[in-house]
Amino acid sequence: EIVLTQSPATLSLSPGERATLSCRASQSVSRHLAWYQQKPGQAPRLLIYDASNRATGIPARFSGSGSGTDFTLTISSLEPEDFAVYYCQQRNSWPLTFGGGTKVEIK
Amino acid sequence: EVQLVESGGGLVQPGRSLRLSCVASGFTFDHYAMHWVRQAPGKGLEWVSGITWNSGYIGYADSVKGRFTISRDNAKTSLYLQMNSLGAEDTALYYCAKDTGNSLHYMDVWGKGTTVTVSS
Numbered sequence: 446e447i448v449l450t451q452s453p454a455t456l457s458l459s460p461g462e463r464a465t466l467s468c469r470a471s472q473s474v475s476r477h478l479a480w481y482q483q484k485p486g487q488a489p490r491l492l493i494y495d496a497s498n499r500a501t502g503i504p505a506r507f508s509g510s511g512s513g514t515d516f517t518l519t520i521s522s523l524e525p526e527d528f529a530v531y532y533c534q535q536r537n538s539w540p541l542t543f544g545g546g547t548k549v550e551i552k
Numbered sequence: 553e554v555q556l557v558e559s560g561g562g563l564v565q566p567g568r569s570l571r572l573s574c575v576a577s578g579f580t581f582d583h584y585a586m587h588w589v590r591q592a593p594g595k596g597l598e599w600v601s602g603i604t605w606n607s608g609y610i611g612y613a614d615s616v617k618g619r620f621t622i623s624r625d626n627a628k629t630s631l632y633l634q635m636n637s638l639g640a641e642d643t644a645l646y647y648c649a650k651d652t653g654n655s656l657h658y659m660d661v662w663g664k665g666t667t668v669t670v671s672s
Contacts, residue, residue: 448615479658481597488647488662489589489597500660532597536657539612541587543598 449533457552463522466547468533473513477537480509480510480518481518483546484529487543493518537539554661556648561666565668566639572666574631574648579661582606582626585651587659588633590644590668600646601633605654615641638670 448471458464468478471550476496481489491500493509496516506521520527528551560572572588588600601612601622610622621634631648645667649659 449617477657481659489659490662491652491658491660494658530596534597534599535656539611541602541611541656542600543597543599546596548564 447542451544451547455548457550459552460523466514466518468544470514474535474537476512478516479534481532482529556663558648558666561668564670565672569636572633576629581629585656586631592644602656621662627661640670642659643670
């Protein structure tokens with residue numbers, strides 16, 4: 446099973462700041478990685494798939510990069526609605542796995 | 553509107569069984585793979601199981617393999633999860649999710665979830 450490790454666990458930032466979230470895989474997942482956003486009491490929302498492709502309706506301030514074992518989700522300028530928990534997920538091999546999440550909180 | 557509605561959750565004693573259902577609408581159900589993903593209280597997401605569009609391939613997390621069975625009825629646009637030998641570790645909110653394609657990749661539509669509590 447591929448283990449995804451997200452860091453940091455919590456990121457404290459102010460609106461307007463840039464957020465950089467990391468996801469590291471225990472073995473290569475090529476570019477087969479997605480990012481999700483989850484707000485309290487809501488289901489997750491797909492943001493990025495295949496490392497760098499934005500899902501339908503996702504604002505351009507969200508971008509993804511990386512390949513192999515190291516991936517990054519960048520939010521260029523945090524909006525108030527971006528404070529949430531973010532998860533990465535790989536689909537390169539079975540079983541599908543999620544990372545433990547990064548909480549982006551208001552500083 | 554694309555929608556997934558889960559049902560079947562509840563309080564169940566350890567060792568007992570439960571069957572979850574998910575009814576889909578607003579998209580061509582038999583064109584897409586489907587998943588179950590769970591979230592224990594205050595914890596992260598855990599992929600539970602997935603099934604391709606034609607049930608040709610089914611996958612399970614190691615934590616549920618041999619105890620849970622996923623199935624689908626394309627005529628009824630429904631997804632199911634039969635859960636046997638439930639334990640406290642299965643207590644969670646269970647989400648039904650639509651895949652982005654006909655194989656098992658990513659999840660682009662999610663239901664609101666149904667809660668399963670395993671307790672005596």
